[in-house]
Amino acid sequence: MDNHNLSAPTCAQPLNPRGITHINARHTTRYTVVGNHLTQHRDLSLTAIGLACHIQSLPSGTRVDIKTLAARFPEGETRIAAALRELEAHGYLARTRQRLPSGRIVTHTVSYNQPVAAAEPKPPTTPRQPRQATSPSQPTAPAPEPEPEREEAEPAPTPKAPLPEPWTPDLESHRTATILLATLHHHDRRLVLSERDVRRLAPAVAAWLERGLSPDAVHHALVSNLPPRPRYPANLIAYRLTEFLPPQAPPPAPPVDETALPRLRLHSCEGCEHAIRTPAPGAYCHDCREAGAGTATAA
Template sequence: MDKQNPSAPPCAQPRIPRGITHINVRHTTRFTVIGNHLAQHPELSGLAIGLAVHIQSLPTGARADIKTLAARFPEGETRIAAVLRELETHGYLARTRERLPSGRVVTHTVSYNRPRGADAQEPRPTTPQSRPAPTPTLTPAPAPAPAPVGPDAKVPPSPAADTHPKNPPPAPEPHTHDSAADRTATALLASLHRDDPRLLLAERDVRRLAPAVAAWLDRGAAPEAVRRTLTASLPEAPLRHPAGLLAHRLAELLPPPLPTAPATRAAVRPLPLQNCDGCDRAFRAPAPGRCRDCRSDLLEAA
């Protein structure tokens, strides 16, 4: 009775589930509907998806600028700015600069719960029974170009100048908003197609890139120098995204701020020459009179 039967079937092992198990509770208040095209986006970074969800959950009129978001999340302003541009690239966000009647320039942010454009990507299927996965459309952008040296320097072309980087550098912005500099930057960008017809920009791209050009002007760069940097050694292949190429060059080739000029000491002018009333000898004094020797003789005689 104490011997085991070797022919007895083994006990069934418990089945361990694989993958994630969902426990869902239906929300009736304080919830936001998020599409899987965002939650499962094949190209957006995790930070971009999270920030997009946060922005879509905000009420209309809430502030969603870089400083406000940087104060809300542990990421700094530079990382937040890069993520906002990432969301703009994929159609989930649009930002325009508007001038108030008071003259102050503000940024108006529009959030889209579904990306704009007919080529919005759907998430890949998670099971074989799901619909076939669409082929993701990669958005091309420029590769980094070396900084030009001197007024006649050329930016060498790059074969990858038409592909977007995964983490584009933050766009420069001027320290102070100058209406004259804004007009100069806008006119410069709008006229780049005269140098190369492929650089004909949409009005939205001109408004988006104008602050970066104004940052160059704020650092002392001449408008003609900015134009040469943006149009030098463009790739021979068709430019599918000229605005992305210009944005990359404006960020990567930003010149350093001009050094502060040292304060110059005011030149001390010598006193004018006067002729002594006693000995007719020339001496320096603020007004006519006697020289020091003649004044000493008068004091001794007294």
């Protein structure tokens, strides 16, 4: 009987790959960088993730309303509206309604590719360990695949004190306050407020206007020295409106009512017998005093 050859190759095993295999080609044109915090989000639906990737790939100025997206994709208006609400709830989208000078109401949409990109301290990096040499007979254990990072939502800060309100509500001041809040993003695109936030904060701005400040002064107080990455612009504006409220100016003094002053009684002038108002009898009128003064000077 022949000896068993230990160096003979084993039988071919059937290919049984586990998981996905990536074959990546480098893009040089027409590509969009999307973070794994979106593509591997655990709370968003697949429709919302795909819709967010599509919106981030569009150039600025492209319409992304529900009817336009429903005409582009087969999901329909109901599923697209639900996906937009998901993205808005997780900070990837912000929508505000604005009234044009013509009176028409339009929706302004802002897309964020990194909604929770806060200036958080990075974990310390460990020094790189030298690679250990392995013998050919010792198999190398495959490195475990890192789990996708899940970003936790930070609780929204709320102002401690209640928002100020005007003493006497004025429709014109409220209209000016609404326009001022709805156009804050013209100065800084991060200050996009929802319609609900504008309605909530408008009385506080009207209270500032009631205290004698001009709209430009209120605007400067709200947008100056902003933090690098404001997460919650509505709460930031509410905090400034509450904590930086200017003092109430004292009311102007009422005009003097001359009719309420006590009037002197009429008495006869000792020189010409004309009636004059004096505190007591025995006084002279202006003309008699001038004549008496002139005579006394000539003497």
